[in-house]
Amino acid sequence: MPLRVTFLGTAGAIPTTARNPSSVFVAREGEGLLFDAGEGTQRQMMRFGTGFSISNLFVTHLHGDHVLGIPGLLQTMAFNDRDAPLAIHTPRGTRTQLKSLVNALGNRPSFPVRINEVGGGDVPYRAEEYQVRAFDTDHDTRSVGYALVEDDRKGRFDRECAEELGVPVGPKFSRLHKGEAVELEDGTVVDPDQVVGDPRPGRSIVYTGDTRPAQATIEVAEEPDLLIHDATFADDRADRATDTAHSTARQAAEIANRAGADRLALMHLSSRYAGHTADHEEQAREAFAGDPADAFVPDDGQGLEIPYPDGE
Structure with missing residues (x-):
């Protein structure tokens, strides 16, 4: 089942000629989710072919x-x-402001728009096979981050073992894989745990928005496949990062290590680094415990497929 991230905007507060303000599009099995929507997001969606069929927009802060x-x-x-x-x-406490923004053109949208306030620990969206969790971040305004976390998948069905136990090929295979015991013609009962392996983990993506390093980022998802983290500054502006409630690339890598993230995408780069991301990547890779190539600064429009942890 495809899970794809498209980085629509990776700039900090001031856009550059190469980077739009913050926005990330996630597509999962035909459903579109949007995380933040900086100025010009609709153009980026057209430019990079994501389409506009999103069911949910998750705003980290206003x-x-x-x-x-x-x-x-x-x-x-x-x-x-x-x-x-x-x-x-x-974020909780910002509904009125967001409603004013939605109605900024002087008229209500021609389709239903529901505004939902969330706080850390809430699950603002629950789908059939995954959920989006909100978690507390540490910015200079009301803010949250979001984590898309898939449910565990069924364990592998051992067909050879089932046949050896005498289970006939057919519907009873499916029932066993669904977790139901089946009875054979001779009265023998075969339980699912005899032929189905342990549940397999799903995939997860964590998106922080703007934040200082925060404990909740580490705890919201177990060993995320991708952490998209604020990396507004490089080491040369570490004090500035603290003062403005942002993170450095190195700090983002340290959070990624503590979270057990497989990959780290560095977002929200200050315009002072326009055209120069080498320091961000070098400093993040020095601190990142995984493959250095998996700590990177994405370009606007870059897409990333998220595979299952077990490759299947």
Whole structure:
């Protein structure tokens, strides 16, 4: 089942000619989720071919570089005759502000928009096989991060073992894999744990938005496949990162290590580093416990497939 991340905007507060303000698109089995919507997000979605069919928009905080794309995006959706509802999730205490932004053009969207306030520990969205969890971040305003965490998958079905136990090929295989015991013609009962392996982990993506290093980022998902973390500054501005409630690339790598993340994407780069990301990657890779190539600064438009941990 495909799980793909597209980095729509990777800049800090001030965009550059190469980087748009913050926005990340996640596609899972035909469903689209959007995390933040900086100015011009709808153009980035067109440019990089994600389409506009999103069911949920997850806002980390209400600084302009994370939300000013919302009015334009809603207008574009309306022009495309959208009638499906859209849920927008926003930090607790910011609903009124976000509602004003949604209605900034003087009229309500032509499709239902539901605004949902969330706090750390909440599960703002639950789908059939995964959930999106909110967690507390440490920024200079009301803020949260989000983690997409898939449910465990069924264990592998051992067909050869089932046949040796006398289970006939057919519907009883499926019942066993679903966790149901089956009775054979001779009265023997075969239990699922005789032919089905241990549950296999799903995949997970953690997106922090803007934040200082935070304990909740480490705890929200067990060994995430991808951590998308604030890395506004390099080591040369470490004091500035602390003062402005951001992180450095090295700090992001240290959080990734503590979380057990497989890959680290460095986001929200300050415009002072426009055209120069080598220091961010070098410093993150010095601290990152995994393969250095898996700590990187994504370009706008870069896509990333998230495989299952066991490769299947």
